Amino acid sequence: MAEKNLESKFERHIKDVTFKILRYSGEGDSTKFEEFKVPVIGGMTVLEGLIYIKENLDSTLSWRASCRMGICGSCGMFINNFPMLACQTQIMDLKSDVIEIKPMPNYPIIKDLVPNLDKLIEKHKSIKPYTLRKEGTPEEIEGEFCQSVEELERYEEFTFCIKCGICLAACPTVATAEEFLGPQALTQAYRYSVDTRDQGYEERKEVVDNPLGVFRCHFAGSCSEACPKGVDPALAIQLLKKTIVKDSVFGKKLENNAKVLPITQENPKKKENIKPAPPKSVE
Amino acid sequence: MKESKLWSLHIFSGAILLILLGIHMVIMHFDKILNLGDSLAWKSVLSRMQSTSHTVIYLLLLLFAVYHGLYGVRSLIFELNLSKKGRSVVSFIVVVVGLVALIYGGYAIIAGHMAKLS
């Protein structure tokens, strides 16, 4: 029964592809490549290939994945010498019969394809990735912030970061300097600093403006090329450098003063004569 | 000093070098094409040595080139996973090398300008 299902599933079978996967047991420091033959159907992603291997060929293979659609940022891998999300990469797009999969470089390996992202999260936290206020939170000042479209577009692109850590795997500076903040954290430092609602630039500057901070970026641009969400960290880092130099050399501080509007009790656009909602059908 | 200031100086010196080193390169390496005469012959070396404008250019070139180069070397070494102590040792060595280069080069340029050579 199970076998019959499998056959029908692979009716649209195009070809067989060899998955060459770097295996690591989790102990010691020996790694080896292992090969698996995977039947490929149109539209099949690398992650689906890995699921096929785990279900049918070797259940001990470990990787990390969750949403299968490029939102959670768990499945960053080094596929055919390029760091990318396994779930967003179709096997046919790779145009090769052998797919070499390694865990993302620049992170410790926990097991097989599972990298340890602790450092990434630590760096991300160190730049205070939340809105800092000096003049009180919206609740305290009883109002809501105004933000124009132009002000939104200054940082909107950088909010799409999913913390997959691919940019750090691509970054040449992180390859040797573990303590370098990395594209992800620096991008978020810029993203929060230019948000008009935020007033924490001074605090973030302390973290970023040091010997292993933003100025160890040399615009190799690999982070932007590799980013699966189009965040463009390289751009944010250059703009961050510009902001900091403007401040520390020319004395032009970055100041955000978002306009605060009082919270209106009644919505002016509220329509009259709307029928009441139907009664609840379930308790 | 804050890293941002050191780095800005690095970038500023780079921009200055683009102009000064451009002049230096044209004089030294495009001498045949522009028909300036052999730039390494003693006669032209002497004339450059005794001209004030060249002496000023050389001094600025020395200052900015040494700073730009050594800051670059320092930032390269800083990227090698050093400890905090290792980093201050590197900074110290870089400053010493820079000072030696500046003193030796500055002496050669100024003494050359002052000397009565023929």
Next chain:
Amino acid sequence: MIKNLLGIKGWAFAGKFSLQRYAYILQRITGLGIILYLLMHLYVTGFKIKGQEAWNSIMQTVHHPILHFFEFLLFICVIYHALNGFRLILAEFGIGIGKPGRQVYPYTTSVDRQKGFFFFLMFLVLIIVLVGAADFYLLPK
């Protein structure tokens, strides 16, 4: 756990990246070459204060064909480092890398936006190096 840091070889190769990645590593190598040369250069040209005799003798040592070739290599390094550095200075002050905006698939990045300028500069490097080569090797003294 294995550390899996790419190390220095990660400067040169960390995957199939576009040309700007290799521009970055070349910028490092040429920079190192130039600073080493600068220290040597200070020593050699320092001989001029000892007069014509000393200058001519040191020039004779330096005018070795191999050293002359190294000088030419260094000339290429300087031209490359200068023009690529010019690109980096512009980029670091946000010129020519575009503005952040709403991203629509297929994404364009600052690296792509700068590619044309990068190729233009590399073309310029080629031309200047060719002119330099003529001066170094073809024209008579």
